[in-house]
Amino acid sequence: MVSLNISQHGVTNGLPVDLRHFELLRCVGKGAFGKVRIVEKKDTKQLYALKYINKMQCIKMRAVPNIFRERAILEEIDHPFVVNLRFAFQDDENMFMVLDLMNGGDVRYHLDRLGGFSPDVVRFIAMELVCALSYLHKKHIVHRDLKPDNVLFDKDGHVHLTDFNIAVHYNIKRLTSQSGTLSYMAPEVFTKTGYSWPIDWWSLGIFLYEALFGKRPFRGQTDEELRDNICHQDLHVPIVNLVTNKPVALSSEGENLLRRLLERDVRKRIGCGTMGVEEIEAHPWFRGIDWDTVQRMKYQPIFVPDPNQANFDPTFDLEELLLDDNPLNYRPRKKKVPKQGQQTAASVGLSPANTTPNSRPLSHNGQSKKGQGPEGKRKLTPKERLQLDLDYIDANFKLFDSSVFERYNGFVDPSTMTVSDEVPSWFSGIPKRDTAFAQQHGKSRVEAAAATVRRTISKWLTAAKCFRSVTSALP
Template sequence: MGAVCCRPTPVDFDGEVSLFHFVLLRCVGKGAFGKVRVVQHKQTRDLYALKYINKAKCVKMKAVANVIQERRLLEEVDHPFIVNLRYAFQDDENCFFVLDLMLGGDLRFHLERLGSLQEDVVKFYVAQLSSAIEFLHEIGIMHRDIKPDNILLDERGNAHLTDFNIAVHFSERKLNGVAGSMAYMAPEILAKRGYTCHIDWWSLGVCVYELIFGRRPFRGRSNSDLTYNISKDPLKWPEDAEKKCSRPGMLVIKGLLDRDPSRRFGCKPNGEGYQELRRHPWLKTIDWDTLESKEQIPPFIPDSKKANFDASHELEELLLEDNPLKAKQRKLNQENMSAEMRVMEEQFTSYDFKKMQRRSYYPHNQQLISTATATSSGLASSRPATPATDLRPDNGVGIASGSMELQGMDAEETTKEVTEKEYQ
């Protein structure tokens, strides 16, 4: 008589979403609290990126507020050039974000591989990213950490903004908390005199300069040097600037890097700043009518035959992981749960984009409720959203670790993270 085969427990796709709904595929990123895996939904066969965050590490690093904040903000966001949330859930050990899959890698990866990018390529990204930034500002969200690490390409070459780990809602009241990656911080953040969403346009300007010229516009060997240069140093151009960038392109960079937010490109009220940018001669070749539908062929298409991320994460998962990720039934014990773990249990709520409406958890934004998109883009992040530090991909999964300043690194790669619990 043959042995009885152990059959897997049937998956209830009509019930609440869980890890049992997905097939775990390759590991493509590692962070401070967890990893990023490519996953496939067992019923729809759609591919996604699964970002998972270890709860115990999250509590130890005092990052619970940031995890909850990111989870809430992502429910409001649905845009063609943003890495959107599709599912959210948790088990006893981890919180899970299931996101659009981006197979083209991040711009930091491509920048380090190529040294710099062609002006026309960067121009295309500016058009797409400015559309995403304007959308966020319209619904009252500022990103606060725009940098090449947080810009992901899909397999066709379209740019998407990711990592909402220190993003916050804003209103007429200016914020004072120092947050972001220092090399990309606007001068008004460093001055600690209050700032609003205008900082995102400055960060975009730093990215444009860096992508075209292969270096950042402001540098320094120490925090104080970098702060001074961002706040006071005149904008300088490389000797070969005219070979890499046209004069209209330089004017856009200069406009985005204007220290006066009232003059900075993109910052005029009621969307006029965005319209001004769209009308600029540098962007006259952009077909804005078909941009968001992604009908245009991007000028740079990632090589689909190569891994556009650090392949060592997969090897590490196979050889060194002592607690590999797998779907487990919950054994919740509320009695022995710490206050922080209880907060995550109660406030990191499940989300299924096919069953629920996107909504705001913020009273002043309740009018932003919108119906969820019923179809997946089939695209998602192949890399973890890095934390609000300028560390490399294997050092962060997109969760700020409370108030801390990283030591032992160049000032350009030093970040002071969010210190305000602004998710409440």
Template sequence: MGANSSSKRPVFDDKEDVNFDHFQILRAIGKGSFGKVCIVQKRDTEKMYAMKYMNKQQCIERDEVRNVFRELEILQEIEHVFLVNLWYSFQDEEDMFMVVDLLLGGDLRYHLQQNVQFTEDAVRLYLCEMTLALDYLQSQHIIHRDIKPDNILLDEQGHAHLTDFNIATIIKDGERATALAGTKPYMAPEIFQSFVSGGTGYAFEVDWWSLGVTIFEVLRSWRPYDIHASNSVESLLQLFSTVSVQYSSSWNKDLVSLLRKLLTVNPEHRFCSLAQMQTAPYLSDVNWDDVYEKKMEPGFVPNKGRLHCDPTFELEEMILESRPLHKKKKRLAKNRSRDNSKDSQSVGETDSLSHTHTHTHTSQKSHFTLTVV
């Protein structure tokens, strides 16, 4: 190395709260209702993560604060091999941040849009891995409520991981959920029924219905029911009571039998546990310990030579974004300088209200209180 270069990494105090300055922003890779996602590298360890960030003012304007805090509450308490796990959370004057596992294999929706033809063997492993993820969430009293190809990410080896707990909810023993929440084509019939009639609500069974819809779609490239966001709730209830799912004649009959169990309209008769899934002939020879330890070889391995996301995300961040993340440090420093200048000109004031950053470590995960200034 040249005389003026250094291989030393910055060293941060272990007792210091993790914040935006601890990360190098590499590139934007996604966006959604929650905000945006970029690849980051922690400066001291050089470990790579995905960073989700949400503008605080927009969260308030869109009445999404409750969802953000619920997602944080859930992510801070869970960890599983087939989930996208939280590492750090913090905030600054503009945004809230969640730093999570980085999975570079792309989501299943991206691969469907790239016309990937998934084999039954490949999808069988996704089914097993998501079964273990849902079994774990159920043990933690969590309903995800948004299982779909968009929210299943692949790692570089091709293993599936569930992400996005933005509309997840926690129910204790005996409780039922009642809110109309989810993405319509993947929502179970009882969610709509509960909305229309009040009824008894719904529980963990809704995630297993969504898993059935997702597996069907990944195999066939279209969903078992022709449902769109514009469909009324009443029309969907009519659809579920009159339309039968058409399965491919080329599919393994045991696979079809299992999908029928997942796509059973009556939740009382639907498969909705690991124990039930293990009784299915289609999965009778599965070594579940091997699944958990990622010893089963995926049938589809993403190309390691490319980034599996829409390249326009990076262009939008660089060109169209009014507050690009890579210019945040300079922008905030300028704002603080301006605020300090105003404070110094104030007469008769002994204290000024500064921007607040509240952050408390719990192991590697952290908690914060929303502070809008």
């Protein structure tokens, strides 16, 4: 495999990217152990969304594996209808992920304000979400949490899927954990037979129903009642919005798509058979749609968020201003100097495997709830377990800078299969041209870089072979 030894990885203007490179603007979201705020990159004036996660809270909630899995997936993907990762870094308190800013607000915000959307608007949203889900499924990724809260509008009205916190890669082995938001879970999630990517198409059906009629099709006073209704209740498609009581002029084709997405038999659910996503794209509700044009974002959105409104809940910013006793600021990292008598892996009864950079955090790997070390060795104290988890995050939450793929102008050495920063003048144009070609054909930056490497090696080896042929023919 070709290794990309790119010296500028995670570097901006000669310095590793960190909080100093961004101007902190208003807070626009809040989660269990993190917040989201708008930031401006100082050198480019580009606006982004900064998601920062408190390490201590993340460890206490045993969510470290989720964060690392989310980041790994975000590094792998790059798509116009996904909120993409651009930078990642950390300080002593937080992990930071810098993402595309979608300042049109999430679908939930507008649903609460409007009560619902017209069928034409919902059809447009559906087209772009079909493209996003199809892209993820081709990469063997199931999102598992498609809902209005996780679909964002950009300023022009295009939609983008976000929040990959419980997204996961799938393979032949079926998934079994009941992960996601209960109201949007497919019936097969509650069975013991397992599930896979078709659950995303069910969630899309729930999403579209709610966007049209203001409420979800299956509801319940308790979780148990809700599960039972999801698995057994007949689907009723009303003719009016259930919030505003206004008529909803949904065509028979639109209703048919809803019913086929919300088919409990996975074998009959649209998009889940041998045709795959093409079965959805060929559905009569999308008659006349050129899906290549959808992918290139050339269709004009029908619903465009008001640019004069914030399009998010202003209380997040107010809470940050009035209630946060530890406001976000750049803090230089402390140098880690081993203290006298500090516990080592061996002294607390850990094998080296538990402390390698590629291992999972200790509290999620090889430890009982009581803190007993492997092979019955000495029990760790809560402070020791916490420190080992912090050390794991420190060692494994690496710098990430997606702009490296635009800046890269290196050359592949075919003998060592690595990248050099020195580019022969006669060869300097090839990498950029190949990268542009790959990106024009819908490949991600990582795929584009890999394509560049493959083409570069091929051209170099061909030139070397020709050179040997010529020199061998010389007297």
